[in-house]
Each structure stands twice: as structure tokens, then as C-alpha cells.
Amino acid sequence: MSERPFEENNGIEQDAGYQQTVVPQAAPSAAGADVDRNLVNLSYKCPNCTMPLKFDNEMKRFVCEYCDGSFLLDEIKDAADGQEGYDWSEYKEEIHEEILTGTKSYVCKFCGAEIVTDAVTSATKCPYCGNVLLVAESLTGMLRPNKIIPFEIDREKLLTLFNAFVKKKNFVPKQFKNNPVLKEVQGVYEPFWLYDSGVDGQVGYTATKTRSWSDASYNYTETKYYEVDVSGEVHYQNVPADGSKRLDDNTMDSLEPFDYSKMIDFEPGYLSGHLAERFDVDADANLERTKLRMWNSTEAQFRGSVQGYSSVSRKGSSLRQFERDVRYALFPIYVFAIEYQGKRYDYAVNGQTGKIVGELPFSKSMYRKWKWIRIALITAAAYVIGFFLN
Template sequence: MGELIDYKCPCCGGKVEFDSTAQQMKCPYCDSEFSIEAMKEMEEAQQNQQSNMSWDTGAGSEWSQGETDGMKVFLCKSCGGEIIADDTTGASSCPYCGNPVVMTGSFDGDLRPDMVIPFKLDKKKAKEKYLQHLQGKKFLPKEFSDQNHIDEIKGVYVPFWLFDADADGDIRYRAVKERRWEDSRFRYTEKNYYSVRRAGSLAFEHVPVDGSSKMPDDLMESVEPFDYSEAVSFEKAYLSGYLADRYDVTAEQSIDRANKRIEESVIDTFRESVTGFDSVTTETKLINLNNGKAKYVLYPVWILNTTWNGEKYLFAMNGQTGKFVGNLPCDKAAYTKAVALYSVICVIIALVIAYFMS
């Protein structure tokens, strides 16, 4: 016996049948009509397919003999952070929480980084950028910028996992074009519904995910982007004068974050290509990643700590580009006064407009 196939109406969900008069598919419940091709396309879109996102995470390499001689590990007993420094660089306080650190022993070799971006900007530049960061902030407490002290500025090489991938996406949308008009008796709204499809590919390179659980992920993502074209093969000499954060988040643990960012970029890129409609909603999406590769690299970041009113504030500057980030406190009294003043001005303007309009 043959198999019965049901097609659902995209408008009302009812069962669509072939109308011999119209020679098209027609819904008996809402009278919507569709071509055979349109129904086939919608049927294909309903089939459930699994997005495939998988990675090759064999990043990093083995240290050569003697390469880790002179590298020390420092442990912070307060937050558990571990940092690496060479013989010539003493680490006295933790870059994450500012508490004293103790040397626990020699570095016995995790993965050797594949690449490193050396520091391009010095400590003096970090201080200058910090002062610039405080300028023009309307609700920043005056005492914060007057007191103006930074407890510590440290240059830290932060471990990152970098992901390369070719993404292939196939996204279907329901889009609507509206037209309005009126006559003496009625107002009309005409809505034309379209099935829109975008399928294609785009390549991603060096998508970074922070490999240290102690370094706040939002702080590290805020100092992006880093210019990978300036990365060089790792040599221990680059660590001299700086600290290196020890990775404690594996590539496998970082995959989800990389997947999420790449998926969002594919969705955004495809969505930008759908133009000329009044509303667009996504119906189905299928994203596959091919040739996923991960690299283990060190990126330069200046970390600045300050304490104010019993609270610690952490700032970061991209050691390559100079991008400076860090949340600042808000003067609640100044904010409240400003809201009150703006309210008075805006209400007066609104009342004047309302008076003239009436």
C-alpha cells in the first residue's frame, strides 16, 4: 500500500490538500494557496538535521630538553592562581587578586605554546591608558580619579586556545513585506509572505578562548581583537620580565565557547544578506564546522589592580593594540541628582510640546 504524506499549512497548521481547480495546494481551513515547489521546500525545511561541530584539539607541543630550566611556578594561596615566571622575574603578588604569592617550585612543563604575540606596549603606556580611561566619565566618583593609585601593574602572557574552522550554514527564514493604504471607509494592510533561504560557507581563523579559569573570561574577551599576523614562534626568552599565566582550561573545555561565537557569526552574516523585508524570523538553521583546528598561544595583557572603598577593581590593556577596559564605580548621589535635573528639563519640554499640540 502506498504511503500517505501530510503537508501542514504554514499559516494555520491545518492539513493542506491539492486543489484541482486552482492546480495548487490549498488549505481548506484558511484558504491559503501554495505552489507545489513551495510546499516541497517547506517540507525539506521541517526535516530535522543535526548540526555538526567538531574539532581537532591536538594543539601545543612538548618542551625540548632543558627548555624549562629556570622557569618557576608561583602559587597564590588566596585564590589558587598559578603563574609562571623565569629566573630573572620575581613575582611578589597575584595578578588576579593582588595577594602575595609564594614560589612553589620549578615549572615542570605543561604544553609548550605554539605561538606568542610579544608585548608591544610598555608599562608606561598602560599607566597612560588607565588615566585616559578615567577621563570623561560623568558619574565616576571624583575621589576615585583624585586618589589615582594603581596597586599593581603586571604584564601577563595569558594562555588562549585559538580555533580555525570552515563553517557551512543553511538557514531558512519566514519574511514579510507589508503594504498599507486606505480609502474613505477602510484601512488596508497587505502582507506578502516569503520563504527565504541562505546557504553558503565562511571561514574563521584564530577565534580565541581564554585558557585560564583565574583570568575573567569577560575581561579577556573585552580586550580583543589581537592581530595574529604579529604572532611569532614561541621562545622562552619572550617571558623575560613578564609573567605567564598557566593554562588550566583544556581545549576540549573551550570548544563550546568557540562553537557559540562562530555559530552567532554565521547567523549574523546570513541575516545581514536578507534585506528588503519588513520582518524576518528564522525558521530552521543548520551549521556544520569542517577542518576544526586548535592552537595553544600566549597573548600579552597588562593587568592593573586598584582598591577603592573596600572593593577591588581589575583593569586590562591589550599589550599589542593598547585597547583598555575595566568597569568603574558609579557615584550614586551624582547619578540621582542628574536624573532629577534631566527629569525636570525633559518634563518641561514635553509639557510645552503637549500644550502647543493641543
């Protein structure tokens, strides 16, 4: 497969090595060899000329490069299955382990090649024609997501975002800063579970009030000890948790927050041009993780109500969740890697907000230089100030 021109110009190096397993089963056809995959959608055909439509992130419409037609999702929705989102609060009775494991084989609707993916793939790229395929059975029935946040950041902007991100950081080697090459760039809709829950209960605190006074010889401090109990409730909505084993949970946590005001009901058409996965971590597995987050925040809320004390320390709590609900959603994520001095640095980008997370290389020499120059300057300044104020 030939290199895309933008990859050399904008520093983004394209690579198909994303974690999905894509195995070619037949000779590739000539179709779509150099097509920008971000602008290709093979799931929908143009109602006018039947050629493939692409989804334009900026226009928020499907466009046809052949007849210049543009369409809203509703206008081409005939191709979609029209299913409603599944009620995930009942999922446990329906999901079986086997449907989340193993491999699946499909035939590309555009070039006819047979491709094999793992069971969690919802949208993948045909390695022969480069078009993106939606895996219908991963997006229907009980596996159909309830919600989706579409990509708002174009792939071309990643380098700009990364440069802005790295510019604000200290002690990053100049060679890395000045010429980053983004490799293995993938835009993928990542599965997330969204939890709703109320939390109520009681938190106990040990609190003190102090007052001080003096006479001619002594300073006195009176400390009064109290036990304070606060009871109340608080409700949470859409607390996210990563539903995929492939990406690190902490990395996904760090990409928060997503702007839920732009979260919409799932339609397969939004997957066009991007890879997508379905969950392989069920909702129960994240319950404890999200519960701890909610409890920590609940205790913080309760703590804010304990006012007027000199010190407050938590003694214990008794909390419970109620009115729980869960939904399944796909969130837009970019992942890429940068190699520097033989070491790989992985990064993830919130495809909606552009927030970047990941570890940057560290220059010890810059660190030492930064530190000692300031120590020397400030010490000298302090000495000069001390000289005149002494």
C-alpha cells in the same frame, strides 16, 4: 623588598601578590634587590659580558646595561631551544592531566635560591633577586606555544591609559577619578587558544512582505508570508578563547580584539620582563564556546543575505563545523586592582592595544544629579519651545 620610586610617583603600587604561588626556599642573595623587573631578563645572558640582558619594548631589542650592547633575538638565540610550535590539532593524544596540576620547584640561575611555582607557570619572578625566570619545561615540547603577541604597552603608561579610560565614564566618584592608585600591577602573557574553522549549513527564516493602501473609508494592509532558506559557508581564523582558569573568561573576551598582524612565532625571549602562564584549560573545553560564537556570526551573515522583506525572523538552523584547527598562543595582559572605600575593583588591560576592562565604582549622587538637572533643563526648554510654537 623596598618600594620602587615610580610606584609612588605614577600612582602604580607594586605588589607581588599575583595569583601565582611563589614560596622562598632559601635566604635571598643581595643581587638585583632594586632592579626594575620590567627591564630584567635572566633567561638570556649578554654574548659580550655574560651579564643579564633586558628586552626593550620600544627598541624591540635585547639590551645589556653593563656593556651597552644590544642584540636581536636571532643573535642570542643560541640559548633558546629552537623548537618549532607543537601541532595542537593532535594534542589530545599527548597531554596528560598530571602535567597541568601540582607544583614544581626550580633553582634561580642568578641567585641560586630554590623557588616553587604551580604547574602552569611558564615565567615567574624570583622573590629574592627579582629576576624573571623562564620555566623551560612549560615552554617546550607539547607545551610550547605556537604564537605570541609581544607587549606593546609599557607599564608606565597604564596610569595614563586608565585616566583616559575613566575620564570618559559617567557617575564615577571624583575621588576615584582624581587619584587612582593602581595596585598589584602584573604584566602577564596569558594563554589563549586560537581556533580556525569553516562553518556551513542552512538557516531557515519566516519572512513577510507587506503593502498598504487606502480607500475613502479604510486602510488596508496585505501581509504575505514566506519561508526562506539560506545555505552557504563561511570561514573563521584565530577565534580566541582564554586557556587559563585564573582569569575570568568574560574579562578576557572583553579585551578583544588583538591585532593579529603583529602576532609572531613564539620565542621564549619575548617573555623577558613579564610573567607568563601556560594553559590549564585544554582546547576541547573551549570548543563549545567558540562554536557558539561562530554560529551566531554565521547566522548573522546568512541573515544579511535575506533582503527585500518587511520582517524576517529566524525559524531554525542546521550548521556544522569543518576543517578545524587550533593553535596555542600567549597574549599580553596587564592586570591590576584599585581599592576604593574598602572595595576592590579589578581591571585587565590589553597589553597590545591598551584597551581596559573592568567595573568602575558608581556614585549614586552624581547619577541623580546628572539625571535631574537634565530632566529639569529639557522640560523647561520644551515648555518654552511649546509656549512659542503652541
